[in-house]
Amino acid sequence: MTLMIFFVMLIMESATEKLCPLRASIDVLEGEYFFLCYLESRQEHFQEEAYTINWYKESAGKQQLIKETHRIVSQMNFLEFWPAELSDSGIYSVIHSNGKQNVTIQKWTLNVLERNKSSCFNENHLTTEIKSAGIGHSLKCSDLSVYENDSITWYKDCKNYEHETERELNFRALTVQNSGIYTCKIVISHEGTIYHSTNTIKLVIEEDAPEAFSLEIVGHHEEIETKIGKEEILNCTGFLGYYMREDASLYWLINQTFPEQCTDIPENEPSICEEELKKLQLGNKFYITRLLRIKKVRDEDMHHNFTCMLQADESTRMKIVKLKKGKTQDLPVHIFTTGMVLALLFPFVAVAVVFVFVMFRVDLVLFYRSICRRDETAGDGKEYDAFVSYLKDCVSPVEEEREFALKILPMILEENFGYKLCIFERDVFAGGAFVDDIHSFIDKSRRLIIILSQNYVSDRAIYELESGLHKALVERKTKIILIEYMPISDYNFLPESLSLLPSKRVVKWKKDKSLPVNSRFWKNLRYLMPAKPIKIKTRGHYNNLGLGSEAAQPRTEGCDFNAII
Incomplete structure (x- = not known):
C-alpha cells in the first residue's frame, strides 16, 4: 500500500512539473482563468509530520493571508483565479509552516493587464x-x-x-x-x-535569414579601479536576439555564492545585493540586464570574483568583474595648509565658487573651449557634427516646428557656429536604401539631435530614435541631445528606453526668448555639441537672418521622398 502511494505521488509530481514553469514575473489578461503553482519536493512529503500551506499577497509592504472565495480557490499546489481581475496584480508567495518556523517556498509578481475590447489580444500580452x-x-x-x-x-x-x-x-x-x-x-x-x-x-x-546570432553578454571581463568605502554599481547586460526568451536567466555570483536581493528599504539592505532583472527592447533586439550594488567597498572585496552568468537554451555565457585599488597620491603639505586656512577664514568663498560654477557652468565651459581652441573632432573619422531627427510629415500640423528644424537650427549652428549637420530631407536624395542610410548617417555623426513633440510619431522618426538609442545605450558610440520644441506633459508616445537617458541632455525651446544667437538655448545646445574651434557671430536673430518665406522651404524634395517611403 505504501509503495502504491509513493508511485501515485511521483506521477502527480511529474505532472505538476510540466505545468509549473519557474516564472518570477507573469502577465495575464483580466477576465481570464489563471493559476499560480509551485513544485513541492519529495522530502517534504515524507519528512514533515505536520505542516500547513498558506498563500499570501503583499500589500503596502505587508503580507496578507489570502482567504478563499468563489473566485480565488486554493487547491493542492495551485492557486486558481476564476477569473483574474485588475485588482489581483501584486506580489504573491506560498509559505509552509510546521508551527515552529515559516519557510517561503516561492514568490511571483503577477501583472493583470487590461483587456483590449476592440481586439482579441493585448499588444503587451x-x-x-x-x-x-x-x-x-x-x-x-x-x-x-x-x-x-x-x-x-x-x-x-x-x-x-x-x-x-x-x-x-x-x-x-x-x-x-x-x-x-x-x-x-x-x-x-x-x-x-x-x-x-x-x-x-x-x-x-x-525571406532572408536574420543576421547571425549567438547568445552573448555585452562587454568583456574587466577590472574597475575604486577605493575603500566607495559605492560601486556593477552592470551586466545580456543580448537575447530578436525575440524575448522566457527561459533566459541572468544573475550574479560572488565567488560562486549567490548574493542577497536588494529591498525597498535602504536601511535593511545588505552591504552587497542584487537588483531585480529588467527587460529592454531596442528596435527588434531584446536584452536583459541586472545590477549588483556594493554599498561600501571593503578591502576583502578586492579579492572577490564578481561573475555575471547568462543562461538560455542550455547555453551559458559569463563575465567576470574584479575590483582593484586606484592609484592615490598624497596631497602636498603646503596645498593642504593653504586649503585649511582658506576654509577656516573664508568659508563663504567655497559657497560662492560652487554657486558661480552651478549658475555659469555652461558659460565657463564655452569660454574654456574658446580660449584653448579645444577640438574633440580631430581624427575621429566622423563626417558630421550631428544628425537631426524630427517630424517628417509632408504637411506638418505645426509648421513652426518644420521651420525650426530645416531653417533656424542649421542657420544658427552651421553659419554662426561652424557646425556641420546632417538633415535627412536636405542632405539625402530619394533612391537610397532607407535603413542603410539611417545607420550610415548616424554612424557618421558625433551627436544625434532629436526634436521632440507630440507629432514625433512617423515610422522613420521612431526608427531614427531607436537606432540612436541603441548606439547611445548599448554601443555607446553616439551621444543624444533632446530638444523639447513644445512643452510635453506625457512621454508615453516615446520608447520606454528613452527614460534611461540623463535629464541634463534635454534643451527646451522657449520661442522668442530663445531666438537670439546668444540666448541660453543656443549656449546649452553648444555645450552639448562636440568642442571645436569656431568663429562665433554673435549678431544674429530669427528676424534678421534672412529667413523669408522662400527660405522656409527645404532644399530637396524631402516630402516626396517621405511619400515614397
Missing part, C-alpha cells in the same frame, strides 16, 4: 518569434490550464484559423504569408460557467 522562410516550425499553446478536456481554438489576426484544435500549430515550411498574430484560446467549463485563457504569438517570417 504577446511574444514575438522571428523565423526564416523555408524552415519548419511549431507554435505552442502554453500550459494555461490544469484540466485535460479543454477545447482549443487557434486564431490568426483574430480570425478562426483552419479549425485547428491541437496545442501545437505546425508548419512544414514557413512562407512570408504565414506572418501574423496567432492567438491560442482554451475554453474551460467550471461550475456551469465558461471561462477561457489565451496565449498570443507574433510570428514574423523573413
